[in-house]
Amino acid sequence: MGDQLTHPSSWFSKTAEEIREIGDADGSILLVPIGSVEQHGTHLPVGTDTLLASAVAMRGASLVSDLPVVVVPPIWSGYSPHHLHFGGTLTLSFETALAAVTDIVSSALENGFDSVLLVNGHGGNGPLVGAAVSEIGAAHPDVEATGITYFSLAEPFVDDVRDSDAGGMAHGGEFETSLMLHCYPELVREDGRSEATPLDEPYEHGDDDLIEPGPLSVYRPFEAYSSSGSIGDPDLATAEKGRELFDRLGVELESILRAVAEHVRTE
Template identity: 35%
Template sequence: MAHATEIEWMKLTFAELNERAAAGALVIVPVASLEQHGPHLATGVDIICANGVAQRVAHRLAAVGRPVVVTPCVWTGLAEHHVPFGGTVTLDFATFSAVLKGVVRSAARAGFKRVMLLNGHGGNAEAVAVVGGECQTEFGIAVAAGTYWHLAGDAFAPILERQSNVLHACEAETSMIMTLLPEAVRGDRLAEAHGPHSTRPEGQPAAMIRRRSFKDISPSGVIGDARAASAEKGEALLEAAAERIAEELSNAKLWG
């Protein structure tokens, strides 16, 4: 039964999904955005990376006998700060919330009791956390939320040369795309793929949030320096994220 090892919701039949729900499977919902990623990357970076991380996490869980299923990615998010470049799709919060709630509500109605909203876009981070909490209250199931590079924590720093975690269209994201979808990288534009290493002006603490247009912050659209990227780093980053997040999701106390 090949389907027994399948982790993608869309590749399973309704009966097979009913079996997963009855077995207490965790549903992982990748959440992303469609937006500019500098001169050298296609706009689907966050979708590709969120899917890539979610599926690697799921395969690790399944390999040790933990039932799991991954939905298709929620590909639209909150990306107003990238709109001035063009090539960006964004939602308002009410619509984004409604879409996420629709997916989680559907999972609950299909019999699943645990959902992880696994976010892959910085602009979604606070919103996904809020929606996850509201879903728990409204649907009576356990819902966790987090952004994959926040969940990976310090696991990325030893792999990267010019930054300690994910920035934007940077060494980390470019490396992962070189691994996951190399045709999405424009190698002839890599020389231009660098910018400031922070979106915050001097004096703004990390704990203070104020979104600004990336076009005002970085003419290239890049935060960080993608010139140090490699497919080898990308593979190491993806495996580090999958290992750390699978371990975190395996914690029974999280779902108690």
């Protein structure tokens, strides 16, 4: 939350007049982190997805300080009914989550922004973000509406960083744990890492990894995959890997932001 209060691009840190000035600027972008509050095993906090989505959004904004960009406070609850068994999870219904995202974005767009980019941090929010982009775009035809799940940005370079095999970067695995060790090391419980379960997806076309989702959508409560709530190889996570992942994710997000700004300026 500290970055949300002090970051130069934070909505929280600005006056209403400053937000309107940025929104009215040519090529302005509204950046919206969307996370969840859900269990992440015994070694990561329930706010992991929200914390990381917000951190990556702020990193991207830092790299485009020359552009008119504002990052709104993270939408911290998403769609996570499959995690309820383990406790600690705060979920919305799909309909309520979609309404929350679209209402928040619609009110923010009243400040004149040319575009909005939703930055999602939870795999279960994927369909939600896709639906929100369509709803926002239909309701605001003059606004460029886009969305991304931040960890999908790692696909081109993740093999340069990882030590785990496919499945090791699943829920609470090497990827998320490394990022948390870099961004929020004080929140990682070292004694819980070894309790993660290897990913065992029975369908060949199901998910191989957090970074490599399969084409087949499957619903199961999370306890069907893991007795601890985490999947993958968090024991292989390091702060050094987290720093490299974080920096390279920022560069990928920067590329998207610059492309969006250029596009809306030429429209």
